[in-house]
Amino acid sequence: MKECLDVVIAGIGGQGNILLSRILGETAVRTGVEVRISEAFGSAQRGGAVFSHVRLGKSHSPVIPLGMADALLALEPAEALRQSRFLARNGLAIINTKPIMPVEVLAGRATYSPIETIRNLVAKLTPKLLMIDATALAEQAGDARTANVVMLGALDGCGIMPFESKALRESVSNAVPGKMVEANMKAFDLGRACVPAGNM
Numbered sequence: 088m089k090e091c092l093d094v095v096i097a098g099i100g101g102q103g104n105i106l107l108s109r110i111l112g113e114t115a116v117r118t119g120v121e122v123r124i125s126e127a128f129g130s131a132q133r134g135g136a137v138f139s140h141v142r143l144g145k146s147h148s149p150v151i152p153l154g155m156a157d158a159l160l161a162l163e164p165a166e167a168l169r170q171s172r173f174l175a176r177n178g179l180a181i182i183n184t185k186p187i188m189p190v191e192v193l194a195g196r197a198t199y200s201p202i203e204t205i206r207n208l209v210a211k212l213t214p215k216l217l218m219i220d221a222t223a224l225a226e227q228a229g230d231a232r233t234a235n236v237v238m239l240g241a242l243d244g245c246g247i248m249p250f251e252s253k254a255l256r257e258s259v260s261n262a263v264p265g266k267m268v269e270a271n272m273k274a275f276d277l278g279r280a281c282v283p284a285g286n287m
Contacts, residue, residue, distance in 0.1 A: 091144025092249055093151045094242070097170040098162030099187050100137050103235035106262060107160070108139035110239065114258040115143055118250040125149035138170055143249050160242055162221070162235055163187050164205045171209055179215045181241050182206075183234060185222035217241060217281065224277045230267065233274035240278025252279075 094111070098104040108124050115122035125140040140151045153172055158179040161167030167182040174180060184202055191197035202218075210216050219241060225234040236259060243252050256275060263271050 090249055091142075091146070092158065092247060093146075093156045094141045094143070094158045094160060095151060095156045095170050095173045096139040096141065096160045096162070097166040098137050098235075099166065100135055102137070102162040102187075103232070104137045104139055104162060107235050107239055108141050110255070110258045110262050111141045111143065113261065114250055114255050117258070118254050120249050121145055123149035125151075136166055136169065138166070140173075158242060158245075158247065160238055162238055164202055165189075165200060168200065168205050168208060171212055174212055177213050177215060179217075179242075179245060179247065180209050180213055181217045181219070181238060181245075182209065183221040183238060184218050185220055185234070217245075217283075219278070219281045221278065224281070225274050228273035228277055229270040230274075233267075233271050236271045236274040237278040237281075240275035241281050242278075243275070244279035244282035 096104050096107050105126055108126060112122050112124050120143050123142040123146050127138050140149060142149060151173055155175055156173040156178055157175060159170060159174045161182045164182055164184060164186050186199060188199055192199045206218055221234040221237040222231060224237045225231045243255055259271050259275060260268050
């Protein structure tokens with residue numbers, strides 16, 4: 088468990104990126120951990136890139152300097168590549184392998200990098216790389232919309248958070264509608280179960 092943790096959360100509008108940053112923020116406040124959050128989501132409603140910087144512990148700015156993030160939590164593989172510039176050398180990268188194709192790709196005006204290419208590029212930056220099909224696990228939990236919480240569970244399972252799992256689970260329960268709590272708890276646990284024994 089670290090006293091300070093800088094996390095970049097990357098995704099596409101509609102994936103629940105902002106919800107994750109707010110869950111982390113609420114957990115920090117309730118457990119007495121200092122927190123600063125910076126979010127960029129101007130094009131979120133149009134399916135554009137969304138990213139958040141969450142700084143847990145003492146920091147002077149809400150923005151994580153390039154190459155200084157302890158962890159990159161990417162809800163979409165291409166966004167992992169886009170935001171990998173923030174990840175520290177040998178930092179932790181957790182990437183959802185389910186791509187969301189941009190309009191340009193669907194229209195045939197651009198190509199999407201193969202998942203294996205994305206894996207190899209991020210692996211050059213860090214050996215602490217966990218690639219999971221969070222979308223499939225979310226469906227297993229009962230709702231595909233819980234893929235973001237699968238990813239959060241995986242981050243928690245790596246043992247680097249400055250607060251206990253119980254506090255994080257409580258924040259998830261507080262943040263989602265009552266009828267979604269059970270699916271989100273299952274998603275969280277499935278994400279934790281993806282982490283290799285001994286953490287990352």
